Amino acid sequence: MTEPAPPRAERRRRTEQRVLDAARELFAERGFERTTIRAVAASAEVDPALVMQYFGNKRRLFAEAVRVAGPAGSAGSPEEAVEQLLATLGVKMRLPPASLAMLRSMLTHPEAAATARETLGRQVAQVGASLPGEDAPLRAALMTTILLGVTVGHQLLELDELREASPDALAAALRPALRALADPGA
Amino acid sequence: MTEPAPPRAERRRRTEQRVLDAARELFAERGFERTTIRAVAASAEVDPALVMQYFGNKRRLFAEAVRVAGPAGSAGSPEEAVEQLLATLGVKMRLPPASLAMLRSMLTHPEAAATARETLGRQVAQVGASLPGEDAPLRAALMTTILLGVTVGHQLLELDELREASPDALAAALRPALRALADPGA
DNA sequence: TCGTTGAGTCAACGCCTGTTGAGCGAAATG
DNA sequence: CATTTCGCTCAACAGGCGTTGACTCAACGA
Known part of the structure; x- marks a missing residue:
């Protein structure tokens, strides 16, 4: 039965x-x-x-x-901010369908765009808080949109060069670029 | 009359x-x-x-x-590749409507996605050809998707932090990140 | 056991879409 | 002037969409 x-x-x-x-x-x-x-x-x-x-x-x-639970992130050192962003990308090899749905529609559906702006805005603020320098907001925004671009290219456009790379290789290649933005003095 | x-x-x-x-x-x-x-x-x-x-x-x-005329670009040194990408972004403060149309629909309209993959693929190949190292294709793809992300955030999502920055400030802030990818040895 | 509730279905509405073929009228042609 | 050409409009079609209200029937409570 x-x-x-x-x-x-x-x-x-x-x-x-x-x-x-x-x-x-x-x-x-x-x-x-x-x-x-x-x-x-x-x-x-x-x-x-x-x-x-x-x-x-x-x-x-x-x-x-x-609707997706926003990950509780703590602001810390610039290095931590970089690793936090890269971890997000690591997770993003299996990005939750809810996030993919939002990303997929963010350019054409006004409400999805609003949600995306809000989500990204929060991430920018959080990353920005842990960066030095007076143009920290701009650099934080760049770091965030960089991850946005890589995620879009990888998950939605499915570019071959990104698909072929392992998550670790991808993170490793991207790390220096993010560090350069996180702390331009170093 | x-x-x-x-x-x-x-x-x-x-x-x-x-x-x-x-x-x-x-x-x-x-x-x-x-x-x-x-x-x-x-x-x-x-x-x-x-x-x-x-x-x-x-x-x-x-x-x-x-349909848009692909800019004839010459492969050169890594530094030139970086400047060429940044110049693209400089131009992108007034991105032609044809490109905006393609970008806007690339996530939801299959044919726009195909066009985007093709266009980005060409740019990746071109940038990759001027980079040293065996993972040049991956790094070129990252550089390209980075510009994609910044463009999307700036032109389509209209994120405040990017809107407020001047084209020059934006390029200046982004340059170190791209250089870190263009020539990781340096 | 019997009336009530509520999860789930059915058939239909009105609207908007891409698309079509017939037709009009002014410019071209001789 | 007579005729053809063709840029352009008009009216309509078929199909798919989000959405709705009436209905069915099994699970529930007294």
Whole structure:
């Protein structure tokens, strides 16, 4: 026999989760515009109307799908800031679908752009706080957008030269560039 | 009196150019999916059917709009490669609409992605050819994606910290990072 | 056991999209 | 002047989209 049929509340939670997972995957793959409610529903093996019932409309479904826990980072020395950024990239070899979904749509979906600006802004502020020099905000912004570019090139555009490199090799090659920005005096 | 009414062929060329300019601007602003033929036509003060007559379909209109003359660059020393990249960024303070259109859609429109991969690939090869070391391709790819990230952050996401900086300050801050990648031995 | 709840489905609406073919009217041609 | 050419517009189509309200039926509570 199969399992003893989960109670209603539990079933409901699981279905919603299945929809959310399907949405994340499709948003990450195709972006906001090319992802249809119907496709999400089909992928979650559910009726399109149910998706609406759960999330109200497509924009809210997207907002829910890209919500991600911001990693609690501590400001420290410039070297630590560099390693923290590189670690982010290390993790990014398996970037969570929620983040990929946000990145994929950030250039074409206004709300995704707002989320991206907010997320990146926080990272810039955090990195900037640990850098010396009066142009620390600018250098922090550059360090952050550098990682953005590498991530985009690697995860979304899938450039061969980056795909072929191991995460460690990538981090090792990038480290000197980030250090040069973190502490220009050294 | 007004001008002596241009001949038919001339008028035709001007109209087509007006459509193409409108398309470039809208594609750059909103991306492929959110730009409608109708909106392009309205912006060019023309009937939507005329756009189809000129370009066949939306994809071909986009392809025509993002076509841009690749800058003839010469491979030289690593330092020259760095300066060449930075100059690109300097130019990018007023990046041509055709390039912006391509960048805006590269994450969500498959054909824009292909064009981006091709363009970036060429730049990587060109930069890589002028770098020493056996991991030159990887480092060239990083240098290229770094500029991609900074451009995206500056031109498309419009991050405050980058917007506030002058082109020169930006190039100056970025130079050491690129040099660290161009010649890790130095 | 019986009425109630609520998860999930069905069928349809209105809208907007890319795209098409017929037609108009002024410029070109003789 | 008569005829052809062709730049351009008009009206409409088919398809896909987000979204909605009525409905079904199994799990629940008394």
